[in-house]
Amino acid sequence: MSQLNEHRRKLLQALAAGGALAASPLLGGCAATRNHRSLGRVVVIGAGFGGATAAKYLRKWSEGRIDVVLIERNRQFVSCPTSNEVIAGNRAYETLVHAYDGLQKNWGVRVVHAEVTAVDSEKRKVRTDRGEEFDYDRLVLSPGIDFNFAAIAGYDETARQSILHAWKAGPQTLALRQQLLALNDGGTVVLSIPKAPYRCPPGPYERASQIAHYLKNHKPRSKILVLDANEKIISKTKLFADHWAADYRGTLEYQPNWQATELSATSRTLTNEIGDRVRGDVINLIPPQTAGKIAHQIGVINANNRWAEVDWQTLESTAVRNIHVLGDATLSAPLMPKSGHMANQHGKAAAAAIVEIFSGRQPPPTLMANTCYSLVDDRRAIHVDSVHRWDTEKRQLLTVAGSGGVSTAPSVEEGLFARAWARNIWADTLS
Amino acid sequence: MQLVFALAGLCLATSLHAAEDGTAPSSVRYFAANCFNCHGTEGRATSAIPAIAGRDREFLLESLKAFKAGSKPASIMQQLAKGYSDSELVALADYFSRQTQGASHVAVE
Numbered sequence: 001m002s003q004l005n006e007h008r009r010k011l012l013q014a015l016a017a018g019g020a021l022a023a024s025p026l027l028g029g030c031a032a033t034r035n036h037r038s039l040g041r042v043v044v045i046g047a048g049f050g051g052a053t054a055a056k057y058l059r060k061w062s063e064g065r066i067d068v069v070l071i072e073r074n075r076q077f078v079s080c081p082t083s084n085e086v087i088a089g090n091r092a093y094e095t096l097v098h099a100y101d102g103l104q105k106n107w108g109v110r111v112v113h114a115e116v117t118a119v120d121s122e123k124r125k126v127r128t129d130r131g132e133e134f135d136y137d138r139l140v141l142s143p144g145i146d147f148n149f150a151a152i153a154g155y156d157e158t159a160r161q162s163i164l165h166a167w168k169a170g171p172q173t174l175a176l177r178q179q180l181l182a183l184n185d186g187g188t189v190v191l192s193i194p195k196a197p198y199r200c201p202p203g204p205y206e207r208a209s210q211i212a213h214y215l216k217n218h219k220p221r222s223k224i225l226v227l228d229a230n231e232k233i234i235s236k237t238k239l240f241a242d243h244w245a246a247d248y249r250g251t252l253e254y255q256p257n258w259q260a261t262e263l264s265a266t267s268r269t270l271t272n273e274i275g276d277r278v279r280g281d282v283i284n285l286i287p288p289q290t291a292g293k294i295a296h297q298i299g300v301i302n303a304n305n306r307w308a309e310v311d312w313q314t315l316e317s318t319a320v321r322n323i324h325v326l327g328d329a330t331l332s333a334p335l336m337p338k339s340g341h342m343a344n345q346h347g348k349a350a351a352a353a354i355v356e357i358f359s360g361r362q363p364p365p366t367l368m369a370n371t372c373y374s375l376v377d378d379r380r381a382i383h384v385d386s387v388h389r390w391d392t393e394k395r396q397l398l399t400v401a402g403s404g405g406v407s408t409a410p411s412v413e414e415g416l417f418a419r420a421w422a423r424n425i426w427a428d429t430l431s
Numbered sequence: 432m433q434l435v436f437a438l439a440g441l442c443l444a445t446s447l448h449a450a451e452d453g454t455a456p457s458s459v460r461y462f463a464a465n466c467f468n469c470h471g472t473e474g475r476a477t478s479a480i481p482a483i484a485g486r487d488r489e490f491l492l493e494s495l496k497a498f499k500a501g502s503k504p505a506s507i508m509q510q511l512a513k514g515y516s517d518s519e520l521v522a523l524a525d526y527f528s529r530q531t532q533g534a535s536h537v538a539v540e
Contacts, residue, residue, distance in 0.1 A: 057464065061460065061461075341468055344468055345465065345468070348461065348464045348465075348467075349461075352458070352461040352464075356458075364458050364461050364462070367461075367462045367465065368465060369465045369466075369468075369511055369514065371468070371469060371507065371511075383506070383507055385507055385510050385511055386514075387511060387513075387514025387515070389514070400513065400514040402513050403510060403511065403512075403513040403514035404510050404511070404513075404514065405510040407506065411506070413506060414506055416479040417469075417479055417480055417506065417507070419479070420469075420476070420478035420479040420480040421468070421469055421480065423478055424467075424468065424469055424470065424471050424476050424478055424480060425468045425469070427471065427472065428467045428468055428471065428472045
C-alpha cells in the first residue's frame with residue numbers, strides 16, 4: 001500500500017510540475033520524456049515474447065514515463081515458433097533471428113545484454129555478471145524454461161553433444177537439421193515428448209509432421225517414431241491424428257504412454273520405466289521442463305517446485321511482492337498453453353497492470369486470447385485458439401464458455417495465416 | 432486529439448460495460464492489444480492477416496458481430512469473437528476505426 005501511495009504522490013508531483021498530463025496532448029515526444037517526472041522504474045529480466053512485449057508496452061502505455069531496463073543475455077532474439085519448419089528445410093534459419101534495436105530506437109527501452117546474477121527483492125536491486133546494478137520499483141521476470149536433464153538417466157553433458165532437444169531455437173535447431181540431412185535413407189528418427197506441462201503443447205506434434213514431411217520427400221525409406229509420455233496427442237488431437245493417417249502413413253508411427261527414463265547416447269537407445277528399449281539413428285529427446293533458473297534463485301517458484309504461481313489480475317508473483325512473472329515460467333491458468341502468443345499477452349497484461357498501479361489506479365480485469373498455428377507440411381497449417389477472462393467472483397482466469405476452437409482440417413489458407421502470424425507477432429513484440 | 436479519443440473510447444466502454452455486463456470498466460486500449468499479435472500493433476499489419484487500423488467502424492462492427500453469430504465464414508475469428516461481449520465488440524470496432532496507418536513510437540530521450 002505504501003508503494004501505491006508513493007506512486008500516487010509521484011503522479012501528483014508530476015501533474016503539479018507543469019500541468020503535465022492535461023496540457024500535453026501526445027505525451028509521446030522527447031519533450032514528454034524530459035518534462036514528466038518518471039512514474040516508476042521497471043527492470044525486465046528476459047527478452048523473449050513475454051519480457052520484450054512487457055518492455056515495449058510499459059513504455060508505450062506510460063507514454064515514456066516509466067523507465068524500463070530490459071536485461072537479456074542473448075544478443076539476438078531467435079524465435080521458437082516456426083523453428084520446426086527450419087528443421088525440416090521449409091524455412092530459412094535467418095528468418096527466426098531478430099534484433100533488439102527496435103525496442104531501444106522506437107520505444108526508449110534500455111536494452112542491456114548481460115546475465116542476471118542476483119536479485120535483492122527487499123532492496124529491489126538487480127545485479128548482473130558485468131557488475132552493474134539496477135534499482136526497480138517493480139520487476140518483470142520472463143525467464144522462459146530450463147530443462148530437467150536429470151529426469152533422464154544418461155542425458156549428461158557428453159550425451160548432449162550428440163542427442164539434441166532443439167526445444168530452444170538457436171544452434172540446436174541447425175544441428176538437428178544437420179542430423180536429418182546426414183541420416184541414411186532407411187534410417188529411423190525417434191522423437192521423445194515429455195509429460196505435459198511443457199513449452200508449446202502442439203509443438204512436438206508439429207515437429208513430428210515437419211520431420212515426416214522431410215522424410216517422405218527426401219528419405220522415403222526412413223521413418224519417424226514418436227514416443228509420447230502423455231496418454232494421447234495433447235493438442236489438436238484429432239487434427240494431428242487424421243492428418244498423420246492421411247498423409248504420413250508408413251512414415252510416422254505414434255506411441256502414447258512412452259516415457260523415456262534412460263538414454264544411452266553411444267548406442268542411441270532410449271529406455272522407458274518398464275524397460276522397453278528403442279534405438280534410433282537420430283534421437284530428438286525433449287526433456288521435462290521447469291521455469292528458468294533465475295526464477296528458482298529469486299524464490300518465485302512455489303508450484304510443484306517447477307513453476308511460479310501468479311495472481312492473474314496483475315501477474316504478480318504470489319510468493320514475492322513487486323515481482324511479476326510472465327510466460328512459460330508461470331503455473332498456467334486453466335486450459336492456458338505455454339506459448340509465445342500467450343507470453344506476449346502476459347507481457348501486455350502485466351504492462352497494463354503496472355501502468356495503472358504506478359498511476360494510483362486499479363489494474364483492469366485481464367482478458368487474453370491465444371492462437372497457436374502448426375505447420376503440418378510445407379504449405380498447410382492448423383490452429384487452436386482460446387479466450388481467457390478474469391472471473392471477478394472466482395478470482396481466476398478462465399476460458400470463455402463457447403469461445404475458442406480448432407481448425408476443421410489443414411489448409412493452405414491457414415498456412416499463409418500462420419506465416420503472417422509469425423511476422424506480425426515478431427513485430428508486435430520487438431519493434 | 433489522441434487523448435480525447437482515448438477518453439471517449441474509455442467512457443464508451445465504461446458505460447457499455449456498466450449498462451450491459453455489470454462488469455467492472457476496463458480500458459479499451461489494453462484489451463484491444465489482444466488483437467495486435469495477429470493484426471499488428473494498433474491493427475497495422477501488412478500481411479495475409481488483414482490490417483484493421485483505420486477501417487470503417489460500421490464494417491468492423493458488423494464483421495465482428497457476424498463472426499460472433501457464426502454467419503460470416505472465417506478460419507479463426509468465428510471462434511475468438513465469441514469470447515467478447517457485444518459491448519466489447521463495439522469498443523474494439525470503435526478503437527481500431529480510429530487508428531491511423533502510420534507508426535506510433537515513443538521518442539527516445
